Amino acid sequence: MDFFLLPLAVLSFVLGSLIGSFLNVVIYRLPAGISVVWPRSRCPHCGQVLSPIELVPIVSWVIQGGRCRNCKAPISVRYPAVEALTAVLFTVAALLRPVFPDLLFIWAFIALLVALSFIDIDTKTLPNSLNFAGIVLGLLGALLLGYPQAFPQALDGGLMGAGLIALFAGFGGLLYNRFKDGPREGPFGLHLVHLAAMVGAWGGMWGTVGGVWLGGLGIVVGLFNASLNARSGKVFALHDGLTLGLAALAPLLAWVLGLSPLESLRGMLVSAGGMALAGMLYWWLRNPSDKVEPETENPGGYVTVMGYGDVVLAGFLGVWLGFTSLMVAVFIAVLAGAIIGSVLRRRGGDNQIPFGPYLAIGGLIAFFYGKALVQWYLGYLGLA
Numbered sequence: 134m135d136f137f138l139l140p141l142a143v144l145s146f147v148l149g150s151l152i153g154s155f156l157n158v159v160i161y162r163l164p165a166g167i168s169v170v171w172p173r174s175r176c177p178h179c180g181q182v183l184s185p186i187e188l189v190p191i192v193s194w195v196i197q198g199g200r201c202r203n204c205k206a207p208i209s210v211r212y213p214a215v216e217a218l219t220a221v222l223f224t225v226a227a228l229l230r231p232v233f234p235d236l237l238f239i240w241a242f243i244a245l246l247v248a249l250s251f252i253d254i255d256t257k258t259l260p261n262s263l264n265f266a267g268i269v270l271g272l273l274g275a276l277l278l279g280y281p282q283a284f285p286q287a288l289d290g291g292l293m294g295a296g297l298i299a300l301f302a303g304f305g306g307l308l309y310n311r312f313k314d315g316p317r318e319g320p321f322g323l324h325l326v327h328l329a330a331m332v333g334a335w336g337g338m339w340g341t342v343g344g345v346w347l348g349g350l351g352i353v354v355g356l357f358n359a360s361l362n363a364r365s366g367k368v369f370a371l372h373d374g375l376t377l378g379l380a381a382l383a384p385l386l387a388w389v390l391g392l393s394p395l396e397s398l399r400g401m402l403v404s405a406g407g408m409a410l411a412g413m414l415y416w417w418l419r420n421p422s423d424k425v426e427p428e429t430e431n432p433g434g435y436v437t438v439m440g441y442g443d444v445v446l447a448g449f450l451g452v453w454l455g456f457t458s459l460m461v462a463v464f465i466a467v468l469a470g471a472i473i474g475s476v477l478r479r480r481g482g483d484n485q486i487p488f489g490p491y492l493a494i495g496g497l498i499a500f501f502y503g504k505a506l507v508q509w510y511l512g513y514l515g516l517a
C-alpha cells in the first residue's frame with residue numbers, strides 16, 4: 134500500500150462530507166428555485182440562521198441528537214446521511230484512483246450524481262443544469278486531458294447513451310399505446326427524435342460512404358423539421374408508428390442485404406440521442422430554470438414538454454463512461470430497479486423510486502468496473 138494513501142483517504146473523507154453538506158443545500162434549493170449560495174442556511178422550522186458550529190458535517194447532527202439547537206425541532210436523518218454517503222464515495226474514489234487531476238473529475242462526477250439522485254427522489258425530475266453540467270464537464274475533460282474518455286468515445290457515448298434511453302421510451306410508448314400516434318409538441322417534440330432515429334438508421338446501414346457518415350444525418354433532418362415548425366407555427370410530424378417502424382426495419386434490412394446492421398443501429402442511436410439532447414437544450418434555454426412547479430399551477434408549461442430527464446442523464450453518463458460501459462450501467466440500473474422496486478412494493482405505500490437514482494448507481498459502478506465486467510462476461514461466454 135502506498136505511503137500517502139492514508140492521509141489522502143482522510144482528506145477525501147473530510148472534503149466529501151463538506152461537499153455533501155453543500156449538496157444538501159443544492160438538493161433542497163435547486164428545485165425550489167432559490168439561489169444555492171445565498172442566503173445562509175436556516176432551520177426550516179424556526180428560521181434561526183445556522184452558526185458555523187451547527188454546520189459541521191455529520192458531527193453537528195450527532196451531537197445535537199438530530200434536533201435544532203434553538204427550537205429542538207427534529208432534523209431529518211437524511212442530512213447527515215447525504216454527507217456520509219458523499220464522504221464514503223469520495224474516499225473510495227480516492228483509493229481506487231489516487232491520481233490528479235483525474236480524481237478531481239471523479240469527485241465532481243460523484244457530487245453531480247448524488248445531487249441528481251436525491252432531487253429525482255424528491256421531485257421526480259432531473260435538473261437540466263446539473264445534467265448538462267455533467268455533459269460539458271465530461272466533454273471538457275475529454276478534450277483537454279483525454280480523461281475520462283478520449284473525445285470521440287465521449288461524444289459517441291453521450292449521443293448513443295441518450296439515444297438508447299430515448300428509443301426505449303419511444304418504442305415502449307408505441308407498444309404500450311398499441312401503435313397510436315404520440316402527442317404532438319411544437320416546434321420540438323418526441324416526433325422529431327423518432328424521425329431522426331429513422332433517418333439515422335437508414336443512413337447508417339450503408340456504413341461509410343464517400344467519407345460522409347450518413348448515420349448522423351438524422352440530426353440534420355430533425356433540426357430542419359424543427360426550424361420549419363418554429364417558422365410556420367405549425368407542427369409537421371410523421372406518425373410515430375411509421376418513423377419508429379421504419380427505424381427498426383433498417384438494421385434488419387441491412388443484415389439481409391449484407392450491408393452494415395451495426396452501423397445502422399449506431400446511426401439510429403446517434404441521431405435519436407443528438408435530437409433528444411438538442412430538444413432538451415432548446416426547451417431549457419427557453420425557460421432556463423430548474424424550479425419544479427406543481428403541474429396544476431403550470432398547465433401546458435415548458436417543464437412538462439419532452440420529459441427526457443433520464444435521457445439527458447444517460448447522455449451525461451455516456452460521455453463519462455463510453456457506450457460499452459454505459460450499457461453495463463443501464464443493465465445494473467434495470468436490475469437494481471427491479472429488485473429494490475419489488476422490495477418497496479412489497480412493503481407497500483407510494484414510495485416508488487424513479488429511474489434516475491438507479492442509473493446513477495449503475496453509472497458509478499460501471500465507471501470503475503464496466504470494462505472489467507464486460508471482459509468477465511465475454512470470458513464467461515467463452516468469447517474472450
Ligand SMILES: [Zn+2]
Nearest residue numbers: 176179201204
Ligand atoms: Zn429550529
